[in-house]
Amino acid sequence: VAARRIILELVVAGHPLECSACAQAGRCALAGYCRAYGVRESRFAGERRVYPVEGGNPFIVRDPNRCILCGKCVRACAEITGREVLDFAYRGFSTRVAGFGDAALLQSDCDFCGNCVAVCPTAALTARGQVPEKLVRTTCAFCGTGCNLHLGVRDGAVVGVVSDDEAPANGKALCVKGRFGWDVAYRPGRLTVPLVRRSGRLEEASWDEALDLVSRRLGGVRRERGGFAAIGSTRCTNEENYLLQRFARAVMGTNNVDHPAGSRYTGGGVMTNSIGEIREAGLLFLLGSNITASHPVIGYRVRQALRRGARLVVADPRRVELAGEADRWLRLKPGTDAFLINGLIHIVLAEGLYDAASVGPDTEEFAALARSVAPYVPEYVSGVTGVPAEDLVAVARLYAGTDRAMIIYGSGSSDQVYGAATVAAMVNLALVTGHLGRAGAGVNPVRGQNNAQGASDMGVLPGFYPGYRRVDDPEIRSRFAAAWGVALPETPGLGIPEMFAAAGRGEIRAMYILGANPVLSNPDAALVESGLAGLDFLVVQDLFLS
Known part of the structure; x- marks a missing residue:
């Protein structure tokens, strides 16, 4: 106990103690520990850091003077979102948390998800808005991920959003829309009368x-x-x-x-895996979705899987953000997704890469499928899709040879002329390779809207x-x-x-x-x-x- 008091005194030696005027008053973890251990002031007087408060950000107020260098924001940025915008800069007494080149958040690659705010134990990082009187649990309405969160309410109006630690899909994690888009309810133009x-x-x-x-x-x-x-x-x-x-x-x-x-979605568009299982996949095959923009929290899960050693294949005409992190980027021509997937099935069957144990009891019309994909030889599919034949072969072998491979697809693949055929082909590919019915392996649509x-x-x-x-x-x-x-x-x-x-x-x-x-x-x-x-x-x- 005495050692803990000493540590707390060392921490607050350089920390402002105007707790009553602090934005985190009543919610500050540091203040809570100080009360618990009877620390009201520090014996260790000395020089204090004085930094300007970064207040020009429309979402986050950053006060480096209140930072205790716990590193939680650094880890949240790296381990939750995978962006690694924040890190420790300088050395010794001058150490501080900063973006690259000590730039303000507005001048960094920060996407303002606010997950650093959610884990900050002091008022070094706070969200703009009023302090709520109560919290109301609800579900985010921006995309189909289904993130749970708490709406902060004051005087009958929403004034902010607070993470829900027990949320099954997202935990503390939210994206910029979920954490800071709450003011849409009060935007000009909102209809209030018929x-x-x-x-x-x-x-x-x-x-x-x-x-x-x-x-x-x-x-x-x-x-x-x-x-x-x-x-x-x-x-x-x-x-x-x-x-x-x-x-x-x-x-x-x-x-x-x-x-x-x-x-448009086969099987009603149901995911065969939970969002949490994405981290367990050995290979992620992403089609028709700029997932880090459209479903950021699922994008976090993808990056977490990559940090754990998962491989990534991206099939998209655009160079989406994750294409730069992929093992293979298949830049197919728009609208040719069904040809691409059927071509992969052809290679799997032609090279004997299919899972015989799954094909027998779990599927029907296997012979009919083999006949239907017989024309989709790599050279033909390459000519239609624009994807090199050697890339098709490499991806088919990688997908079939991985123990747990997961397909994640968005509206870019399903909302096209051959959308239904594309989704059916994805399911067929997963079935013939045994990538269904197991944790970390399946076919998962990411829906464009929340319900x-x-x-x-x-x-x-x-x-x-x-x-x-x-x-x-x-x-x-x-x-x-x-x-x-x-x-x-x-x-x-x-x-x-x-x-x-x-x-x-x-x-x-x-x-x-x-x-x-x-x-x-x-x-x-x-x-x-x-x-x-x-x-x-x-x-x-x-x-x-x-």
Whole structure:
């Protein structure tokens, strides 16, 4: 105990003791230890460091005078994010934590994730914003990773974000959007009252007026059996998406319901591995995703795996950030992902690299698969994709020969003309090599929005009820009809592209769009605009004008 007191006195000898005015007052780990061990001041008087406070950063306030050189921020930057922006600079009494060349964070390669702030035990690194009165646990809404966090609330308003140490997907780690993007709720332009179009202009209306108008117009479409379609949201909750699809089916009598991510993903887009298992992979095969930008926390996991010795293959037309750290970068031509994967399967089968133990009990139609990929010889695939044949062979051997290989793919691979074929080929590649059903080995989509999976799970799909129950199965349909107390349509509905094509032909008269912007999310914007122009009535429920 005496030794600990001495250490604390040495630490606070050069540390400001204005605790009541400190941004970390009541939360400072150093102050907590000093109280616990009865240290109120230091016997070791001497020269103190005096550095300027780095306050020009819009996210982080950095006060080197309060730094105790514990090194937690350095380790967080290196071991959590893998960026290694911070390190110890200078020597002896002049030692301090700094970026390269002692530059300010704004002039460094820092991406302002704030993970250094989360681990700092003092006020050397603090997030801008007010001190919260209470914390409310929630899930980040920016991407599909599913990070848990605490919203800091003061006077009924959100004033900041605090890491959730128990979060299963991310732990303390967050990205710049999750930690500092909370103010989106208060951005100018946020809609706070309903808008109704009168004489070609959107004007404010009361809730009663807006709801009466929607009820009357949609009721008319239902009575006249005019066409109706609903588009759900990949950013809304499961409950909201469930209600939308039930409204479309049980009230409007149609299965014309879909969401922007739709049914493009094999198996509903489910990851076969947990995010934590990424660190256990021996090889990571990344396709169609700039994951460090689109899903930064999963990008952290990838870098953590690389630090543990994992190999990395990146297939992307762009030189994404991780391409510079990859063992192989396959710079394929846009839209040729399916050819690439089928070419790898061909090499695996031709060279006998497939896993015979997995092919037998775990797969069907193996002979048919072999016949289908027979034309995809390396020279042909190289000509289509632009990837050298020797790189194709090397990657196929590496993937098949690694004990635990994991495919991670994004919308760059799935949201293209041959997207469904690409995803199916990825699954086939994993199956024939035995890279499914084990920790650290599998096929894992990273979804573009925070609840793309939930929208599918809740039945916002033209051919499926909640839980992926088929709408054209009489037994399943009768169960839902009994539960909802109404007869249900028998045939699958239209997906989003077909909805707008039908609207353009006058077959869809009204549409309800929940938290989506199909003009931006659909690859054929002209088709969407033409379909919208053909509608008699359009309802859009969103936070901002789209």
